[in-house]
Amino acid sequence: MLKDYTESNTFKKLRDTSGRVPLIRQPVFLIASCVALVLYGSMLFWASGEGLVIRIALSVFVALLVTWTGIIITDERRGERLKTSMVFLVLAVLVLLFLEFHVTNSEEIIELFFNITVIKKAWPYLVLGFKTTISLAFMAALVSTVIGLTLAIFRSFDNKVLNFFIIAYVDFFRAIPIIVLLMLIYYGLPFLNIRLSAFASGVLGLGLNSGAYVSEIFRAGFLSVSKGQLEASRALGMTPWQTMQKVALPQAFKAVIPPLVGNYVASAKDTALCSSISIIELLKAGTAQQSLNANPSPLIFVTVLYLILFVPLTRLCGYIEKRMKKTQRQITV
Amino acid sequence: MDPIIRVESLHKSFRDLHVLRGVSIEVNRSEVVSFIGRSGSGKSTLLRCINRLEEPTSGEIWIDGVNIHEPYIDINKVRAEIGMVFQSFNLFPHMTAIDNIMLAPVCVRKISRQEAKERGLSLLEKVGLAEKANEYPEKLSGGQRQRVAIARALAMQPRIMFFDEPTSALDPEMVGEVLDVMAQMASEGMTMLIVSHEMGFIREAADRVLFLDEGKILEEGTPDDIFNRPQFPVTRDFLGKVL
Numbered sequence: 347m348l349k350d351y352t353e354s355n356t357f358k359k360l361r362d363t364s365g366r367v368p369l370i371r372q373p374v375f376l377i378a379s380c381v382a383l384v385l386y387g388s389m390l391f392w393a394s395g396e397g398l399v400i401r402i403a404l405s406v407f408v409a410l411l412v413t414w415t416g417i418i419i420t421d422e423r424r425g426e427r428l429k430t431s432m433v434f435l436v437l438a439v440l441v442l443l444f445l446e447f448h449v450t451n452s453e454e455i456i457e458l459f460f461n462i463t464v465i466k467k468a469w470p471y472l473v474l475g476f477k478t479t480i481s482l483a484f485m486a487a488l489v490s491t492v493i494g495l496t497l498a499i500f501r502s503f504d505n506k507v508l509n510f511f512i513i514a515y516v517d518f519f520r521a522i523p524i525i526v527l528l529m530l531i532y533y534g535l536p537f538l539n540i541r542l543s544a545f546a547s548g549v550l551g552l553g554l555n556s557g558a559y560v561s562e563i564f565r566a567g568f569l570s571v572s573k574g575q576l577e578a579s580r581a582l583g584m585t586p587w588q589t590m591q592k593v594a595l596p597q598a599f600k601a602v603i604p605p606l607v608g609n610y611v612a613s614a615k616d617t618a619l620c621s622s623i624s625i626i627e628l629l630k631a632g633t634a635q636q637s638l639n640a641n642p643s644p645l646i647f648v649t650v651l652y653l654i655l656f657v658p659l660t661r662l663c664g665y666i667e668k669r670m671k672k673t674q675r676q677i678t679v
Numbered sequence: 680m681d682p683i684i685r686v687e688s689l690h691k692s693f694r695d696l697h698v699l700r701g702v703s704i705e706v707n708r709s710e711v712v713s714f715i716g717r718s719g720s721g722k723s724t725l726l727r728c729i730n731r732l733e734e735p736t737s738g739e740i741w742i743d744g745v746n747i748h749e750p751y752i753d754i755n756k757v758r759a760e761i762g763m764v765f766q767s768f769n770l771f772p773h774m775t776a777i778d779n780i781m782l783a784p785v786c787v788r789k790i791s792r793q794e795a796k797e798r799g800l801s802l803l804e805k806v807g808l809a810e811k812a813n814e815y816p817e818k819l820s821g822g823q824r825q826r827v828a829i830a831r832a833l834a835m836q837p838r839i840m841f842f843d844e845p846t847s848a849l850d851p852e853m854v855g856e857v858l859d860v861m862a863q864m865a866s867e868g869m870t871m872l873i874v875s876h877e878m879g880f881i882r883e884a885a886d887r888v889l890f891l892d893e894g895k896i897l898e899e900g901t902p903d904d905i906f907n908r909p910q911f912p913v914t915r916d917f918l919g920k921v922l
């Protein structure tokens with residue numbers, strides 16, 4: 347694959363039709379131009395000043411730098427690692443230039459978006475919100491697993507009447523937007539004299555929604571267990587329940603772990619919707635602190651907290667999926 | 680002595696496909712009975728009806744004098760007495776060989792894990808796989824998997840064994856090792872119902888051969904009778920193709 351790509355690479359053809367390496371790809375040129383660029387750049391750096399001249403010089407420098415990087419990146423004889431570090435180096439230089447020539451602006455930006463004093467003040471509330479987000483996600487995962495697994499087990503009995511209700515459940519809760527569901531539970535149910543706390547409403551709403559997906563995931567898991575497996579178990583005299591417990595469930599579980607974890611993570615992100623029913627989770631804590639301090643720093647910080655929580659989790663999903671694919675060679679046993 | 684299996688005018692239809700059209704058989708204790716017939720003649724369906732993996736449409740089945748369609752019968756107790764070996768092995772992939780074997784004795788017979796393990800290990804030894812006890816099925820060859828499957832069935836100490844084309848999914852060089860185990864069981868007096876296309880093995884091991892055609896038993900007799908003096912053109916035709 348990779349080889350085919352490089353064979354057809356236009357840059358290679360450019361070089362090879364003449365049988366010679368063109369000047370701009372020769373090491374001599376690259377090293378010379380690099381030295382020139384560094385010299386030019388450092389000159390710019392020390393030649394502090396104002397006005398049109400310096401701006402033009404700056405633009406020329408950036409243009410040259412980008413062109414030079416382009417020449418290296420498009421040369422397939424260079425290693426991937428070199429190209430990657432090149433890109434980061436150039437970005438670093440650009441940031442440095444930006445800071446050097448826009449000092450006044452950057453201080454303003456820090457004051458506005460990364461205001462340490464505001465964040466310090468908001469910190470305890472944000473931590474509380476963070477904890478609420480996590481317990482919401484955890485409880486919703488629990489509820490959805492109970493709902494989903496129960497539905498999938500009943501679905502596997504393949505009874506027409508049961509199937510109708512289960513399919514209706516799945517369709518309904520997958521179709522209805524979560525935020526609508528949350529509003530219905532929190533603002534609607536009290537009219538039926540069912541009063542749930544905001545937190546309970548959130549868990550219920552997220553759980554009902556995610557449960558529909560979980561049941562479909564488990565159903566696919568059960569379907570992945572072959573009929574032969576179930577027959578072998580029954581032929582040994584095992585009851586349907588023992589067969590479910592010892593043969594079907596363990597195999598189904600293995601098949602469903604990757605999509606299940608993915609679903610939990612997705613559902614955990616949906617906790618942010620609970621800010622609409624006055625649960626003070628991470629997002630709500632952030633927006634509250636933002637308006638209290640009239641400064642958006644808490645929101646930026648909330649974003650960072652979400653990233654810290656979810657980047658490793660989504661990574662984990664990908665990892666599990668890859669691992670499972672490796673070990674799950676389909677075999678006739 | 681009473682027959683251990685008695686089947687009377689058994690019929691089975693899948694929707695409008697009439698697969699078994701009145702099958703009656705009696706099998707005595709320690710008898711080895713072999714079923715042959717063309718693909719689709721209903722051999723698998725017959726075995727599967729006898730342990731009720733399929734529900735017969737009509738007819739009666741007695742195992743050891745018990746009518747298995749009486750409402751108070753616990754079908755799991757009946758099945759526990761009938762070991763079944765499938766063409767596709769159907770080992771449980773998430774368990775090691777020994778766990779595959781121990782599962783049903785512990786769950787159904789309620790014997791201790793210790794006892795089940797001892798029994799399982801001695802059965803693995805019997806089928807020549809003592810050193811594979813802790814391997815997962817994935818790591819075993821086809822012939823080894825089928826021998827583990829036989830040991831799994833034997834661990835329930837069944838009174839009858841069913842084999843549905845136990846060697847059809849195997850590479851030719853592995854067929855022998857499985858047939859050897861089956862021959863040994865036959866010599867130990869196990870009652871066996873075998874669906875197979877291994878005519879050489881049937882000739883050696885079977886007491887009786889039944890030829891199924893279009894859901895009926897067309898012909899039955901000793902291997903010698905059937906293989907050397909078939910009565911019907913259909914049987915002759917079939918044997919001509921497989922021998």
Ligand SMILES: Nc1ncnc2c1ncn2[C@@H]1O[C@H](COP(=O)(O)OP(=O)(O)OP(=O)(O)O)[C@@H](O)[C@H]1O
Pocket residue numbers: 693696698716717718719720721722723724725
């Ligand atoms: N669960 C089922 N649903 C519908 N039709 C079935 C089912 N099981 C078997 N049949 C049909 O019943 C007929 C007999 O099948 P059976 O498996 O008993 O044949 P067989 O003699 O074992 O053949 P083979 O040598 O190919 O295994 C076939 O036509 C098959 O398609």
Ligand SMILES: [Mg+2]
Pocket residue numbers: 722723724843844
């Ligand atoms: Mg068959």
